[in-house]
Amino acid sequence: xxxxxxxxxxxxLMAVARFGSLNALEQDKRNxxxxxxxxAGLPSADTVGRVFAQLDQAGLRRLLxxxxxxxxxxxxxxxxxxxxxxxxxTASYLRCCPGxxxxxxxxxxxxxxxxxxxxxLVGGCLPFLLDMEPQQKGEDEVACAxxxxxxxxxxxxxxxxxVVADGLYLGAPFVRFVLRHGKDAVIVLKDERRDLLQDARxxxxxxxxxxxxxxxxxxxxxxxxxLTSWTAxxxxxxxxxxLETRTVLRQRTKTPETTTSDWIWAxxxxxxxxxxxxxxxxGHDRWLIENKGFREMGTFWxxxxxxxxxxxxxxxxxLTLMVALNLFRAFVQLNIKPVxxxxxxxxxxxxxLTAELLVGPTIPP
Ligand SMILES: [Zn+2]
Numbered sequence: 324x325x326x327x328x329x330x331x332x333x334x335x336l337m338a339v340a341r342f343g344s345l346n347a348l349e350q351d352k353r354n355x356x357x358x359x360x361x362x363a364g365l366p367s368a369d370t371v372g373r374v375f376a377q378l379d380q381a382g383l384r385r386l387l388x389x390x391x392x393x394x395x396x397x398x399x400x401x402x403x404x405x406x407x408x409x410x411x412x413t414a415s416y417l418r419c420c421p422g423x424x425x426x427x428x429x430x431x432x433x434x435x436x437x438x439x440x441x442x443x444l445v446g447g448c449l450p451f452l453l454d455m456e457p458q459q460k461g462e463d464e465v466a467c468a469x470x471x472x473x474x475x476x477x478x479x480x481x482x483x484x485x486v487v488a489d490g491l492y493l494g495a496p497f498v499r500f501v502l503r504h505g506k507d508a509v510i511v512l513k514d515e516r517r518d519l520l521q522d523a524r525x526x527x528x529x530x531x532x533x534x535x536x537x538x539x540x541x542x543x544x545x546x547x548x549x550l551t552s553w554t555a556x557x558x559x560x561x562x563x564x565x566l567e568t569r570t571v572l573r574q575r576t577k578t579p580e581t582t583t584s585d586w587i588w589a590x591x592x593x594x595x596x597x598x599x600x601x602x603x604x605x606g607h608d609r610w611l612i613e614n615k616g617f618r619e620m621g622t623f624w625x626x627x628x629x630x631x632x633x634x635x636x637x638x639x640x641x642l643t644l645m646v647a648l649n650l651f652r653a654f655v656q657l658n659i660k661p662v663x664x665x666x667x668x669x670x671x672x673x674x675x676l677t678a679e680l681l682v683g684p685t686i687p688p
Pocket of ligand 1: 418419420421422423424435436437632633634
């Protein structure tokens with residue numbers, strides 16, 4: 324009785340207008356805008372949730388792909404770095420569904436949660452959310468990420484040359500998989516790879532760093548190639564370290580304050596392909612998925628809100644949100660004049676968009 328297209332368009336506009344919940348959307352049911360846009364009344368929150376639980380997810384991914392192709396054709400996408408990162412979408416002691424993951428907490432209680440891995444393309448003027456994959460029961464994040472990476476490699480074989488990920492991903496199966504597909508990896512090096520880290524640290528102690536000053540940041544860089552201490556890997560690994568000291572003047576006390584961060588990455592990139600500084604920049608790109616990925620999706624686009632507690636619905640809503648966010652970012656980047664864009668935050672444009680969508684133009688053209 325209600326076409327899927329009406330339900331999808333309603334939910335898509337809910338995402339674009341950042342309503343936050345199906346119930347908030349329902350409050351706006353009487354707005355004549357909906358009948359005008361959808362050609363039918365706005366479906367109930369329950370109907371939207373029920374339809375999304377059964378929605379064709381491959382179709383949603385094709386929608387993302389279509390958007391990617393269009394932006395690529397228009398030369399608007401020039402990033403070649405793929406960032407993979409896991410994120411928890413919900414956690415609860417009370418509510419669970421058949422797709423929930425479970426973990427035992429310190430107090431003995433069972434917590435239910437959902438987790439997804441997101442694939443995002445960065446490195447150019449426009450970040451693009453390519454795909455996501457929900458973590459299944461009994462598998463870890465890396466297994467889920469490998470499934471996602473397999474699909475992304477199949478669907479977007481030439482979209483990227485490099486995979487950047489957190490320390491969790493620095494295992495031989497993951498790095499080998501990336502190499503086998505002709506790509507390179509830059510992965511945070513943590514204590515879990517003790518043999519490699521100890522070996523690299525030994526060399527860092529002996530070699531003087533290259534020092535670079537960039538504004539208020541002093542960067543001491545080390546670059547060690549051809550390490551073979553990670554015995555599970557059959558290729559030598561390169562390790563790059565950046566010890567960064569940032570000095571800022573405290574506004575209130577007018578005293579300088581210094582913060583230091585120590586970054587170490589393992590990479591398969593040769594020094595011919597990427598300089599020390601380039602590897603460091605790639606490594607720092609990972610923070611983009613925090614800022615431009617889930618943090619922004621959670622803070623401004625309500626990605627952390629579960630529209631319906633059902634594994635299928637969670638995936639379908641997230642994919643829909645990814646379409647909305649990609650489209651919104653492309654609009655801000657490509658359709659708004661730089662002078663105007665620089666004067667406002669992304670949130671300002673998102674709010675204007677919501678207002679104009681529901682009310683009409685808010686200022687004379
Ligand atoms: Zn669940």
